[in-house]
Amino acid sequence: MPDSNNNDVIEYRAFTLDDIPAAHALSMSVKWRHRAEDWRFAANIGTGFAAVDQSGALVGTALAFQFGSNAATLGMFIVSPEHQRQGIGRGLLDRLIAKLGSRTLLIHASNEGRPLCQQRGFTRIDTVHQHQGAAFQPPLVSLPPGERLRPIGARDTPRLAGLASRASGLDRAALLPELLAVASGIALDRDGELIGFALFRRFGDGHVIGPVIAPESPGQSRAKALISYWLALNAGMFVRVDTPLRYGLSSWLEGLGLPLVDTIEQMAQNGAPATDATLTQFALTSQAVW
Known part of the structure; x- marks a missing residue:
């Protein structure tokens, strides 16, 4: 389903292994250290969504990792710097939540992402030090x-x-x-x-x-x-x-x-x-x- 954000039409579709090169480039643009191999590992054990612009370019990613029938973790959230603050992160998160239903959902939220997570019913359980x-x-x-x-x-x-x-x-x-x-x-x-x-x-x-x-x-x-x-x-x-x-x-x-x-x-x-x-x-x- 498309979203319209600041005159850009964003499409959301399933993330596939073919998206890995573009996802790796996207993660490099936000200074993540992930290799293409790290993306492949994540994509092989998880499922999720890709956000693409009108040209078909990947501008956002989000994956979910299901553990049994009752819980899942959410991660690999990225929105390209040029497309941030346009609701794409919200669109990706909402689609994962809808897909996963009533499971316990776990996420690591940055300072920027925490307000959205709180709006969606997430509560803090700890702080992680890297x-x-x-x-x-x-x-x-x-x-x-x-x-x-x-x-x-x-x-x-x-x-x-x-x-x-x-x-x-x-x-x-x-x-x-x-x-x-x-x-x-x-x-x-x-x-x-x-x-x-x-x-x-x-x-x-x-x-x-x-x-x-x-x-x-x-x-x-x-x-x-x-x-x-x-x-x-x-x-x-x-x-x-x-x-x-x-x-x-x-x-x-x-x-x-x-x-x-x-x-x-x-x-x-x-x-x-x-x-x-x-x-x-x-x-x-x-x-x-x-």
Whole structure:
């Protein structure tokens, strides 16, 4: 269905894999670090809408990522700088909301996008701190007795998906195999039982650590050990970690040489996911899929 905005007629249609080159160019225009490969990963696991102008040029994108039948995350929202403040972001968001129905919907909202999200019934549930950098010196972090880090094995996938689902409140059964196809992983083991993990993968012009999932511990030693493992292996490489404010890792990450570069609000519509109180997701997979 078309919208008319400042004499421009905007058409909304399904986002397809053929849109990836234009979407990548669009994300570069707003200084996102995403590669074309990052867009392809998102498009393969999500669905959404493209906004195009009268010439057929892509001017906006928005994708949704469904986790089971009850929840979805919204992300990859971009409107070209030349077409902002014309209602295109609202048109994209409204179409995703209509498509997804009564599910719990989760979104990361910038300062500019927060008023629209609030108008559509989203409420704040946390703030996420984005840390990134390349000059870091991680410390050696001790784990509780009986716990160790070990490589992730092929047989671990169902357990990893279960831990990720419990920690996030989202059904990660389909997402984890996709992530493991593009990421390396380290497992947290307690007396032979897998109790946490952290993944490390290419993203943009560097790498991202996430998700990081573990039981809470004094000083969050488990989460710190998982993150420090990847930092120690990749000294001098550009690394990003997105962590919810309430878990208290920001000052520690800054002390390692990963400065805080951005904050963004986590918001939910139709309630927040029910998470397992015995597990915590200390770092996001990404701001699109959480």
